Each structure stands twice: as structure tokens, then as C-alpha cells.
Amino acid sequence: MKIRSIKGFHDILPEDIGRWHHIEEHAKRSCELYGYSEIRIPVLEFTEVFARSIGAATDIVEKEMYTFADRDGSSLTLRPEGTAGVVRSYVENSMYTKSPQIKLYYTGMMFRHERPQKGRYRGFYQIGAEIFGSEAPESDAELIAMISGFFDGIGLSKSVTLELSSLGDGECRPAYKTMLMDYFIGHKDELCEDCQRRLDTNPLRILDCKQKGCIEISKNAPKMLDNLCDDCTQHFTRVKESLDSIGIPYEINPKIVRGLDYYTRTVFEFTTDQLGAQNAVAAGGRYDGLVKELGGPETPAVGFAMGIERIVLLHKEVIPEGFEKKTDIYIAYLGEEARDAAFKLAYEIRSSGARVEADYGGKSLKSQMKRADKSGARYTVIIGEEELKSGIVKLRDMEESSEHEVGMEELKKLASELKS
Ligand SMILES: [Zn+2]
Numbered sequence: 001m002k003i004r005s006i007k008g009f010h011d012i013l014p015e016d017i018g019r020w021h022h023i024e025e026h027a028k029r030s031c032e033l034y035g036y037s038e039i040r041i042p043v044l045e046f047t048e049v050f051a052r053s054i055g056a057a058t059d060i061v062e063k064e065m066y067t068f069a070d071r072d073g074s075s076l077t078l079r080p081e082g083t084a085g086v087v088r089s090y091v092e093n094s095m096y097t098k099s100p101q102i103k104l105y106y107t108g109m110m111f112r113h114e115r116p117q118k119g120r121y122r123g124f125y126q127i128g129a130e131i132f133g134s135e136a137p138e139s140d141a142e143l144i145a146m147i148s149g150f151f152d153g154i155g156l157s158k159s160v161t162l163e164l165s166s167l168g169d170g171e172c173r174p175a176y177k178t179m180l181m182d183y184f185i186g187h188k189d190e191l192c193e194d195c196q197r198r199l200d201t202n203p204l205r206i207l208d209c210k211q212k213g214c215i216e217i218s219k220n221a222p223k224m225l226d227n228l229c230d231d232c233t234q235h236f237t238r239v240k241e242s243l244d245s246i247g248i249p250y251e252i253n254p255k256i257v258r259g260l261d262y263y264t265r266t267v268f269e270f271t272t273d274q275l276g277a278q279n280a281v282a283a284g285g286r287y288d289g290l291v292k293e294l295g296g297p298e299t300p301a302v303g304f305a306m307g308i309e310r311i312v313l314l315h316k317e318v319i320p321e322g323f324e325k326k327t328d329i330y331i332a333y334l335g336e337e338a339r340d341a342a343f344k345l346a347y348e349i350r351s352s353g354a355r356v357e358a359d360y361g362g363k364s365l366k367s368q369m370k371r372a373d374k375s376g377a378r379y380t381v382i383i384g385e386e387e388l389k390s391g392i393v394k395l396r397d398m399e400e401s402s403e404h405e406v407g408m409e410e411l412k413k414l415a416s417e418l419k420s
């Protein structure tokens with residue numbers, strides 16, 4: 001049998017990596033611009049880190065985690081998302097003693113055993129950020145502004161819509177949950193099997209069900225936004241006012257539930273309709289109870305995450321070309337002696353910072369020029385016997401199909417200008 005990758009796992013190939021780098025670099029720069037520091041956490045945690053934070057009665061924990069026993073029998077899980085591990089690290093390293101406010105971002109692979117779909121994989125990459133220690137609504141707005149700036153920076157601001165809601169807190173959500181349960185009990189027979197079960201464990205999740213019947217019943221269900229306590233109402237109002245003050249548009253969507261239990265108050269999604277059905281490409285919210293839940297002191301927090309595959313897909317849709325990694329200068333040569341010179345020249349020009357390519361396979365000049373063309377090189381340097389003697393080489397401008405002669409100094413200067 002031929003070896004192959006696991007279902008739902010994929011390679012990111014060289015032809016796509018330029019776009020990936022472009023997007024990842026923009027995201028990292030956005031985080032740095034807003035004062036976040038990168039944190040690198042393990043891909044593997046004790047299962048309870050996720051079970052206790054994401055919530056035992058969520059799809060992720062119930063059905064989607066890659067969980068297995070370690071050699072000593074302890075239960076381990078490949079991280080299905082980043083926040084739980086970051087919070088675990090925040091608590092374990094007592095970061096709260098170092099500064100009243102800590103801002104962290106992370107990137108890396110996450111693992112969820114979902115049904116693979118367009119742009120959704122079982123092994124996928126995420127970038128996310130968290131602010132610990134601020135309950136100010138301005139922090140929510142600032143985080144949202146950063147994500148909005150990121151989409152703007154990669155040319156996707158017109159392709160995404162910001163949707164906003166509030167899930168309330170420990171003060172107002174329990175009463176709302178009861179209200180919701182009473183409502184759904186009256187429609188129990190019309191709910192799907194999963195939702196009948198959710199009725200006892202987590203009625204909020206019914207609002208998130210994708211089954212037609214459940215969507216229909218959910219339409220008339222009581223809304224969290226209509227049942228917020230005064231503090232939550234005020235907090236939500238300030239988030240909206242802060243966004244208004246910097247001109248960031250949003251839509252209120254009371255149906256945002258998020259697939260995780262830990263959210264409180266602000267929740268948001270950046271959605272797009274350019275990838276088929278309306279779909280979130282970035283999402284997050286406030287989770288004021290989670291740090292305490294994982295053994296730390298009471299610490300308000302807000303964060304977000306986005307799956308890179310889906311952003312790459314959207315980005316390709318909007319800007320199809322122009323992110324391939326290209327050679328700056330290709331070095332072609334004629335004859336054995338020139339080959340040695342080509343080898344040395346390639347080494348020297350690279351130290352000026354340009355991407356230089358050469359093929360020492362002893363092929364004809366014609367086939368070398370073909371390769372130069374294929375590499376996307378902006379310029380090709382041609383070295384022959386004449387050039388060896390004079391120290392002046394032929395420089396071919398591949399875009400303009402013109403040629404002229406240059407000395408070594410001029411060539412190095414050009415190379416440092418091409419520096420990508
Ligand atoms: Zn359902």
C-alpha cells in the first residue's frame with residue numbers, strides 16, 4: 001500500500017507558502033503593534049485542561065478531541081484550540097504576579113476530529129491572542145480593532161463582517177438558561193436528537209444547531225441580549241461606543257453562541273459569505289471565569305482565534321495571484337570555468353540579501369535560461385569566457401527582455417536593492 005497522509009490532515013506546499021507567510025506575518029505584526037508578546041505552548045496537554053475549560057458538554061470535548069492514554073496511563077489530548085493551554089500556562093507561571101495586564105498571542109497547529117469540509121481540516125493552523133487582567137470594555141474593542149486592522153492590511157476588509165453580541169455573566173445567564181430551557185421543553189418533540197440531549201446539559205447550544213427544525217424553533221426563543229443584567233448591558237454598550245468612536249462597523253447578532261462554554265459577556269465573529277454559506281473566519285470573546293476555573297485567581301480576560309486555512313482560502317478568492325516566492329537573480333554560465341565562477345558569484349550575491357538560484361548541472365545555456373524563466377527570476381546573470389576575463393557580466397532583465405553589461409559592484413548594489 002502506498003503511504004499517504006491522514007484524512008483531514010494536509011500539506012502546505014511550496015507554491016502556497018508565500019501566501020501563508022504573507023498572512024502570518026501580517027497577523028504577527030498586528031499583534032506586536034498592539035503590545036502582545038508571543039507565547040509558545042505545547043500541542044499536548046492533560047485532557048482535563050480542555051475538559052474543564054471548553055466545557056464537558058460541548059461538541060469539541062464530546063466528539064472531536066484526539067485523546068489517548070500516555071504510557072503511564074494518564075489521559076492526554078492534542079490541543080483542539082489555544083486558549084485553554086495559554087490559560088494553563090498563565091496560571092502555572094503565575095503571570096498575574098508579574099504585571100496586572102498580560103497580552104499574549106500564539107500560532108500553531110490545532111486538532112479536531114471533525115467532518116472535513118472546504119477549508120476545514122482535522123489538523124489545522126490557528127493564530128490567536130488573549131488579554132488577561134482587564135475587564136474594561138475598551139479592551140474588547142481594542143482586540144476587535146486589531147483583528148479588523150489585520151483584515152484591512154491583507155486586503156480583506158470588504159470581505160468580512162463583524163458580528164457582535166453579549167452572552168451575559170454569572171449574574172444574568174443562569175436565569176436566562178432556565179428561561180431558554182422552559183421554552184425548548186415546550187418544543188421538545190420538534191428538536192433533533194442531539195438537541196433533546198442538550199436540553200438537559202447545555203440548552204444554549206441548541207441555538208447553535210444547524211438542523212433545519214432546530215433553527216426554526218430557535219427563531220422565537222428568548223434572546224440573551226434582551227435579558228442582560230444592568231452591568232452586562234452597560235459593558236456591552238461601552239464596547240459598541242468604543243467601536244463607534246474609531247469607526248469600526250459591526251452588526252448585532254444575538255444568535256452568536258460560540259462552541260465553547262467559557263465565554264462571558266462580549267462575543268464576536270468576523271464572518272464572510274465568500275466561502276459558501278455565511279461562515280466565521282475569526283471569532284472570540286470575553287471569558288472572565290476561566291482563569292479561576294483552571295486554578296488561578298479571579299482574572300478577567302478576552303481573546304480571539306482564527307483558522308489560517310480559511311483565511312488563506314478567502315484571500316486566494318479575493319487576490320488570486322502575486323504571492324509566489326520568486327528568485328531575484330538567476331545565474332547562468334557557459335563552460336566549465338565559468339561554472340566555478342557562477343558558484344562563487346551566487347555565494348557572494350546572496351550575502352547582499354537577494355534570493356539567488358543557479359543550477360550546476362552542466363546543462364546548455366538554453367536550458368538554463370528556461371529554468372531561469374520558470375523560477376520567476378527578475379534578472380539573469382550570464383557568465384561566459386569573455387565575462388571571466390573582463391569581470392563584467394551580462395545582466396538580462398527578464399521582464400523587459402533586455403540585456404546590458406554590469407560590473408561586480410553594480411551587481412551587488414542591484415542585489416541589495418532586490419533584497420526581499
Ligand atoms: Zn438540533
Ligand SMILES: [Zn+2]
Pocket residue numbers: 168169170171172173228229230231232233
Ligand atoms: Zn450580567
